[in-house]
Amino acid sequence: MTKPKIVSKQVLLPFILITSLFALWGFANAVTDPMVQAFKKVLELSNSQAAWVQMAFYGGYFCMALPAALFVRKYSYKTGVLIGLALYAVGALMFYPAAISEEFWFFCLGLYVLTFGLAFLETTANPYILAMGAKETATQRLNLAQVFNPVGLILGLLVAQQFVLKKLQSDDIADYASLDTAKKALIRTSDLLVIRDPYVILGLVILAVFVLIVVNKMPQAKGDGNIPSLKETTSALFKKTKYVLGVLAQILYVGAQIMCWTYIYQYAEGIGMASEVAANYQFIAFIAFLVGRAIGTYMLRFYSPGKLLMLFAILAGACALGTIFIEGILGLYCLVGVSLFMSLMFPTIYGISLDGLTEEESKLGAAGLVMAIVGGALMPKLQGMIIDLGGNGVSDIKLMGVSEVNFSFILPLACFAYIAWFGLKAHKNKHVWDK
DSSP: OOOOOOOOGGHHHHHHHHHHHHHHHHHHHHHHHHHHHHHHHTTTTOOOHHHHHHHHHHHHHHHHHHHHHHHHHSHHHHHHHHHHHHHHHHHHHHHHHHHHHHHHHHHHHHHHHHHHHHHHHHHHHHHHHHSOOOOOOOOHHHHHHHHHHHHHHHHHHHHHHHTTGOOTTTTTTTTTTGOOOHHHHHHHHHHHHHHHHHHHHHHHHOOOOOHHHHHSOOOOOOOOOOOHHHHOOOOOOOHHHHHHHHHHHHHHHHHHHHHHHHHHHHHHTTTTHHHHHHHHHHHHHHHHHHHHHHHHHTTTTOHHHHHHHHHHHHHHHHHHHHHSSOHHHHHHHHHHHHHHHHTHHHHHHHHHTTTOHHHHHHHHHHHHHGHHHHHHHHHHHHHHHHGGGOOOSSSSSSTTEHHHHHHHHHHHHHHHHHHHHHHHHHHHHHTTTOO
């Protein structure tokens, strides 16, 4: 029996258009991660305070995912995409007045609105990609589309490195905190303008993409009015063991991903490395992420999604152990290596969780999985609190024989342990779950 094509010629153009969105939200993720360290230095924040950047960014996903899903249930996918792009652009452009005000909360508000748009885009794009062909190739198709996500990540990091981190005056001054108020104010104003510019340019680019989507025909069906009640669909979802466990797996995965990417700068700081240099290691991590996703997508032709997910989670956990207990540059290499094995996780957990659901259950279920991105808001905040146990530095005290920044990566390790268990359970229960 011939295996169905991953993407048929009939849906190739819509597939390409929707897949381009994956790069757009990847860019936003990557350009934002280094801002935690940038705001920490420019505005003299603690690690925990600076983590509000991630709280705002990933909190927006949580708040808007369900409204976005309910909207998509009733209206066309194209309309959902356009609303997402509009909110994305507005949030990015809010960085212009935020830089004028020099208020940290204003920047966080801009990120919050920006991720309202990303929630719309992800809630729309992921289930649509799954539906663009045979169910047998759905997870593989989503992994293929998600390959474009790390392309956006790499571009976003390059922008953050070349046009933000390299230009921050506060990062070049070792005793920035001891400067007099007037000098510090001048540097703060200059640095906040540096942080502002990439987002404003991004907002203008998103507006251009908005226009392109408006003028192109997207063959999307509108709801036919025969939509099951929200209560009925939600009740059915909560009875699906695989889905419920999958949402938890997604919460933990996103938390682990953001912790490993955000705190690579603090880990590098702990071994005396400048943020600008640390960005090179994050760049390598994103390359590893891209390579891992390509390899994982190919391997799904031969292994079940659950089995491959378990294998990648075990290997990611091994790298996390190295990150914790191997101090110095080798520990940083282990942290970079985590990205190679995280690459498969998001789309695979997504595909496993939605497998077997009805169309309406999938639309609402997709919202739950996008809301799970809140793990990226909560867990980095918790890790920041661990790093701050001894003070605002990253190596103030020792925990289990290692610095607090090393020890803090016990959180991603715990996440990978659960994901490995979920993958094993998905593999073993493939034919009996939810029957």
